[in-house]
Amino acid sequence: IAVITSETVAQRKPINSFMVGAAHTWEARPGEMLKQITEVEFPQMFRSYRTASAYEEPREGAKRLTVELSLQHYDFSEFRATVVVQAKGYGPGRTQLFEKSYREEGDTQGAKMFWGGAFAMKSAIRQSSFEAYKKAFAKLRADLVAVLDRQ
Secondary structure (H helix, E strand, O other): OEEOOHHHHOOOEEEEOOOOOOOOEEEEOHHHHHHHHHHHHHHHHOOOOOEEOOOOOOOOOOOOOEEEEEEEEEEEEOOEEEEEEEEEEEEHHHEEEEEEEEEEEOOOOHHHHHHHHHHHHHHHHHHHHHHHHHHHHHHHHHHHHHHHHHO
C-alpha cells in the first residue's frame, strides 16, 4: 500500500520566471505530481498495490509492505525542478523496515522557456518535475527490492 496523505497531495508552489515575464505566475502541484508518478511506478513494481491517504496494512500476500511517501521539498529554479521525496517502509505490525529521502533534480528546461516564453512554462515545469520524480523512484525501486528480498 502506498500512503500519501491529503496534506501532501494538497501542496502548492507558486513559480515565477523573469525570463518569460515577471507578471506570469504558475502554480505547481508537486503533491499531485507525487501521487500521479506513484500511480505509474508502483503497478510496474508490484503485482498487487493500491494507494491510501492514511496508514493501512495489506491483508494478503507473502511479502506485505506499506510505504508512506511524503514530499519534503519542491522547487523550480534555474530552469529545473528539485524534489525531495521521503519514503518510510513498514512490514506487518507497523515494523519499520527503512526510511530514506531521495533528492533529485530534473533536466534543465531553459531553452524551452527561452524559445516558448510564457506559453512553454507549464510544459517546462511538468517535464523537469517528471524527470526529477523518475530519478527518485528509480532509487526507491532499488531500495524496495532490497527490503522485500530480506522479508
